[in-house]
Every structure is written in C-alpha cells, then in structure tokens.
Amino acid sequence: xLDFSLWCEDEDYMISNGIxxxxxxxxxxxxxxxxxxxxxxxxxxxxxYKSDGTxxxxxxxxxxxxxxxxxxxxxxxxxxxxxxGCLLVFAERSTDEWIGKGNKDNHDPRRYDLTDxxxxxxMRPTQSISAENVELINNGTLVSVTPxxxxxxxxxxxxxxxxxxxxxxxCSGTSRxxxxxxxxxDITAGSISVQNHTHTGVHGETSSAH
Numbered sequence: 114x115l116d117f118s119l120w121c122e123d124e125d126y127m128i129s130n131g132i133x134x135x136x137x138x139x140x141x142x143x144x145x146x147x148x149x150x151x152x153x154x155x156x157x158x159x160x161x162y163k164s165d166g167t168x169x170x171x172x173x174x175x176x177x178x179x180x181x182x183x184x185x186x187x188x189x190x191x192x193x194x195x196x197x198g199c200l201l202v203f204a205e206r207s208t209d210e211w212i213g214k215g216n217k218d219n220h221d222p223r224r225y226d227l228t229d230x231x232x233x234x235x236m237r238p239t240q241s242i243s244a245e246n247v248e249l250i251n252n253g254t255l256v257s258v259t260p261x262x263x264x265x266x267x268x269x270x271x272x273x274x275x276x277x278x279x280x281x282x283x284c285s286g287t288s289r290x291x292x293x294x295x296x297x298x299d300i301t302a303g304s305i306s307v308q309n310h311t312h313t314g315v316h317g318e319t320s321s322a323h
Contacts, residue, residue, distance in 0.1 A: 135224070135225040136203040136225045136226065136227055137202075137225065138201060138202045138203065139158065139159045139171075139201050140158045140159070140198065140199070140200060140201075140238075141155045141156055141174075141199050141201045141236075142156050142196060142197070143193060143195055143196065143197040143199055143232075144156050144173065144195055145195055146179065146194070146195070151178060151179050151181060152176055152177065152178060152179065153177045153179050153193065154173060154174070154175045154176075154177070155173070155199060155230070156171075157170075157171035157172075157174065157201060157227070159171060171227065174227055174228065174230050176212070177201070177231065177232045178231055178232065179199075179232045179234060180233050180234075191234070192251075193234050197234055197235075198234075198235065198238075199232045199233060199235065199236050200232070200233045200236040201230045201231070201232055203227065203229055204230075204231065205224060205225060206221070206224060207221035207224075207229055208229045208231075209221060209229075243257070245259065245260055246258060246260070254267060254268035255267040
C-alpha cells in the first residue's frame with residue numbers, strides 16, 4: 114500500500130531539488146569591468162543552501178554583459194567600478210550564441226544557469242535620492258532637473274556648438290569673448306546707452322548720438 118505522506122515528501126524533495134538549480138535574480142558586486150566590451154566579472158552576494166543544511170558561496174561569474182540604455186544612435190553610459198552593487202538576472206536559455214553572433218539560439222539545453230547572466234548596475238540595499246528632481250551626478254558634478262521647469266548645474270560647462278537662448282540671460286561673474294559680439298539692438302553699460310550716448314567737449318561741441 115502506498116504511503117501518501119511519504120509520497121508527498123518524495124515529491125517535495127524532487128521539486129525542491131529541481132528548483133534549487135533554477136536561478137532567477139540576485140544582488141551582486143562588480144569585481145572588474147571592461148569598458149571596451151561592456152563586460153564584467155561579478156560576485157553574487159547570496160549563498161547556496163545544500164540538502165544537508167550547509168551553505169556555500171556562489172562562484173564568481175565572468176563574461177557578464179552590463180546593461181547600458183541604448184536605442185538607435187542614442188546612448189546613456191556611466192563609469193562602472195569594482196565594488197559597485199548590481200543586480201544579476203539569469204536568462205531562461207543559454208546566451209552563448211546571442212553573445213557570440215547577436216541573434217540565434219544554439220539549442221543548448223542549459224536553463225536558468227549562473228553563466229547566462231545579465232548585469233544591471235546600481236542595486237544597493239539602501240540609498241538616498243532626491244524625492245522630486247531628476248539628477249545626473251558624477252562625483253561633485255551635478256545636473257538637476259526640477260518639476261518647476263528649472264535645470265540646475267553644479268560644475269564647469271564646456272559647449273562645442275551653437276547656443277540659442279529665448280529669454281533673459283543673467284551673469285554674476287565676468288563674461289569673456291574671444292570673438293566678435295554682434296547685437297541687433299542697443300547695449301547698456303551701467304546707465305549708458307551705446308546707441309544714444311553723446312560726448313561733451315570732445316569735438317568742441319556736444320556731439321549727436323553716434
């Protein structure tokens with residue numbers, strides 16, 4: 114006669130044993146990163162629980178593609194350093210062919226394996242961010258976009274190209290130009306108009322505006 118409770122235990126063991134080989138996602142740390150290929154070596158931060166109750170660390174995973182937003186000719190990149198936190202996501206099937214040739218499935222039976230990982234940099238247990246603004250930060254340089262249509266920049270700005278401004282321009286420092294200044298309207302220095310000011314005594318009489 115079949116002991117149903119023992120059968121259930123065997124089924125539970127088989128299911129648990131099968132699931133233990135399925136990897137979905139886990140936090141990890143970047144060990145090294147190649148900016149030329151966007152490939153990283155990564156250390157998972159979780160442990161593997163064995164059937165005897167002991168644990169072992171997951172092995173280091175190498176050759177991991179690091180996600181950078183990219184569409185058409187547009188791309189956002191950021192420097193990745195050893196020690197950065199990240200999230201590893203494991204593919205349903207082998208990614209060897211995709212990494213090597215870019216599109217095909219090589220019918221490898223491997224599934225949810227540690228070696229078929231993708232890396233999303235930026236995962237941390239906790240972090241403090243602005244509750245309102247969209248911010249781009251690199252060390253002490255900051256670009257902050259606020260909900261009230263204001264862009265704040267902390268740091269030096271170098272622009273190669275033309276700049277168009279529709280609105281007023283204010284400067285609290287010194288403006289220096291290496292080229293010409295062309296103005297379609299008047300220029301006022303202090304209270305003196307360049308177009309309408311006059312000279313007294315220079316030509317013997319008060320001159321007309323020039």
